[in-house]
Amino acid sequence: MNIKRDVPERLLAVAADLFAREGFDTVSVRKITSRAKANLGAVTYHFGSKEELFHAVIDRIGVPFSHRFISIAAGAGTPLDRICGIVTMVLTEPNLPAPTLILRALATDRPLPPPLRELMQRNLATIAGLIREGQSNGSIREGEPNLLALSVMAQPFLLRMAFRIPRDIVGVDRSDPATQRAVVQHVVTTITRSLATHPERRS
Amino acid sequence: MNIKRDVPERLLAVAADLFAREGFDTVSVRKITSRAKANLGAVTYHFGSKEELFHAVIDRIGVPFSHRFISIAAGAGTPLDRICGIVTMVLTEPNLPAPTLILRALATDRPLPPPLRELMQRNLATIAGLIREGQSNGSIREGEPNLLALSVMAQPFLLRMAFRIPRDIVGVDRSDPATQRAVVQHVVTTITRSLATHPERRS
DNA sequence: TACTTATTCATACATACGTATGAATATCAA
DNA sequence: TTGATATTCATACGTATGTATGAATAAGTA
Numbered sequence: 001m002n003i004k005r006d007v008p009e010r011l012l013a014v015a016a017d018l019f020a021r022e023g024f025d026t027v028s029v030r031k032i033t034s035r036a037k038a039n040l041g042a043v044t045y046h047f048g049s050k051e052e053l054f055h056a057v058i059d060r061i062g063v064p065f066s067h068r069f070i071s072i073a074a075g076a077g078t079p080l081d082r083i084c085g086i087v088t089m090v091l092t093e094p095n096l097p098a099p100t101l102i103l104r105a106l107a108t109d110r111p112l113p114p115p116l117r118e119l120m121q122r123n124l125a126t127i128a129g130l131i132r133e134g135q136s137n138g139s140i141r142e143g144e145p146n147l148l149a150l151s152v153m154a155q156p157f158l159l160r161m162a163f164r165i166p167r168d169i170v171g172v173d174r175s176d177p178a179t180q181r182a183v184v185q186h187v188v189t190t191i192t193r194s195l196a197t198h199p200e201r202r203s
Numbered sequence: 204m205n206i207k208r209d210v211p212e213r214l215l216a217v218a219a220d221l222f223a224r225e226g227f228d229t230v231s232v233r234k235i236t237s238r239a240k241a242n243l244g245a246v247t248y249h250f251g252s253k254e255e256l257f258h259a260v261i262d263r264i265g266v267p268f269s270h271r272f273i274s275i276a277a278g279a280g281t282p283l284d285r286i287c288g289i290v291t292m293v294l295t296e297p298n299l300p301a302p303t304l305i306l307r308a309l310a311t312d313r314p315l316p317p318p319l320r321e322l323m324q325r326n327l328a329t330i331a332g333l334i335r336e337g338q339s340n341g342s343i344r345e346g347e348p349n350l351l352a353l354s355v356m357a358q359p360f361l362l363r364m365a366f367r368i369p370r371d372i373v374g375v376d377r378s379d380p381a382t383q384r385a386v387v388q389h390v391v392t393t394i395t396r397s398l399a400t401h402p403e404r405r406s
Numbered sequence: 407t408a409c410t411t412a413t414t415c416a417t418a419c420a421t422a423c424g425t426a427t428g429a430a431t432a433t434c435a436a
Numbered sequence: 437t438t439g440a441t442a443t444t445c446a447t448a449c450g451t452a453t454g455t456a457t458g459a460a461t462a463a464g465t466a
Contacts, residue, residue: 007413021312025228029454039415044455046413100310106364107307109224121372128374141396143389146374151393154361155354161309162353169324171331171349186346190354193344194397210443232424242445247425249443 008046010036016057020097023104024054055115058101062119065098069126079134080196083127083152084188090156091184099157124149131195140195148195155187211249213239219260223300226307227257258318261304265322268301272329282337283399286330286355287391293359294387302360327352337398344400351398358390 014036018027029043029050036042047053072085090099098119105116112120127149134140140148163174163183173179217239221230232246232253239245250256275288293302301322308319315323330352337343343351366377366386376382 023226023228023311025226026311028452030452039413040417041415041455041457042413050454103306103361104310106361106368107303107310108226108229109367112368117368117372120368124372124374143392144375144385147386147389148393150362150365150373151358151390154357158306158309158357158361159353164312165309165315165320165323169320169327170353171327172347182347183350186350187354189346190351190397194393231422233422242443243447244425244427244445245443253424 007036007038007042011038011042011046011053012057012060015053016061016097019054019057020061020100024050051113055113058113058115058119061097061101062115062122065096066119066122066126068093069123073126073130078139079130079137080139080192083130083134083195084191086127087152087156087187087191088184090153091160091187092180096160099160103157103161124153127152134195139197141197152191152195155190159183159187210239210241210245214241214245214249214256215260215263218256219264219300222257222260223264223303227253254316258316261316261318261322264300264304265318265325268299269322269325269329271296272326276329276333281342282333282340283342283395286333286337286398287394289330290355290359290390290394291387293356294363294390295383299363302363306360306364327356330355334398342400343398355394355398358393362386362390 015032033040033042043053073082105112128145131145131148162170167173218235236243236245246256276285308315331348334348334351365373370376
């Protein structure tokens with residue numbers, strides 16, 4: 001009976017959670033292995049090094065994250081609808097370590113880990129593609145697509161993180177689900193106004 | 204002759220630069236003191252601990268940062284003009300460690316250092332105040348002021364950091380000053396569209 | 407079964423960290 | 437100059453880090 005052939009899997013899961021929550025430097029290999037109920041040497045044995053584990057974590061997190069982008073982008077509705085769908089997903093999905101990892105990596109001088117580079121590249125390209133689609137049928141205003149994509153994604157990324165901050169700073173209490181819906185509505189409205197050629201005729 | 208009575212000052216300056224660039228955990232006391240040409244014990248002696256030095260750094264960085272917010276907010280022009288002025292400042296000011304520190308603190312589970320809390324609170328309040336002012340004279344659309352303020356500031360904060368990323372990811376090369384002007388113009392346009400009740404009559 | 411490979415495990419190593427200590431030196435008022 | 441205080445300095449302490457090592461065990465194959 002293969003009771004535990006899943007050590008690498010457990011390490012990935014625990015490390016994903018810890019790296020997203022506390023950052024690469026702050027989390028020690030000992031902390032990861034002990035929570036994963038694995039031996040201290042397991043990281044070196046299965047991944048080669050702590051950094052390679054980190055890269056594997058990014059892949060593990062990033063692949064489904066990009067898939068969600070792509071599947072929403074390939075769905076129904078106007079390009080703007082689909083952009084708003086992605087934004088809503090980023091804002092409301094309960095467990096979403098990718099934005100945290102990306103933001104933290106951006107806020108450092110160190111070079112981006114290659115898998116994170118690729119993750120950002122893929123997802124920005126997805127948004128920029130939708131923007132181009134909207135521009136070519138006249139529903140989205142002119143402007144450099146990559147720049148517009150950055151402006152659009154900045155909001156759900158930052159708002160998502162800001163909500164862990166107490167109410168007296170951001171002035172909004174995320175623990176209330178009605179408030180959360182209001183926040184989503186707010187961001188969708190803001191993005192629609194900033195992108196649509198005719199924002200007044202929104203649904 | 205008082206050749207060097209400025210050790211605390213030098214420590215603050217070096218630490219501000221390093222903390223903003225690499226983060227609190229990554230920067231060692233030894234690195235700070237050696238770059239500041241001070242003794243290893245200087246941090247403990249003058250500030251008590253590395254963490255207290257960090258808090259002093261936030262104060263040192265945050266005070267002028269908030270002053271710039273306030274002085275632009277108190278200046279001439281419509282509320283929206285002044286918001287765009289602040290955004291432009293955040294986007295173009297050459298040395299501005301505060302956004303980096305704030306973003307990195309947001310992207311962590313650890314509680315915000317109190318001085319950073321206060322810094323965010325002050326600056327968000329400044330923006331929210333301008334938004335309320337615009338709402339009361341009908342030039343800025345309805346919406347929760349704190350939420351609108353977050354949406355507005357998200358863009359310059361994130362775009363500023365994204366520009367250290369190679370061109371092939373963000374699709375924009377910040378080293379070209381003309382491009383930088385275009386980015387500012389882009390963000391101003393985007394914010395105007397998302398905030399103004401009549402964005403079409405922009406200057 | 408015996409043999410080979412894969413994995414686990416305890417432990418060791420070298421290094422880096424933040425802080426403490428106490429002597430040495432500088433600064434400044436009297 | 438003297439004496440008190442403030443600051444610098446080299447060094448030590450205890451702890452934590454990532455990784456390496458080699459023996460012990462498990463799994464898989466013949």
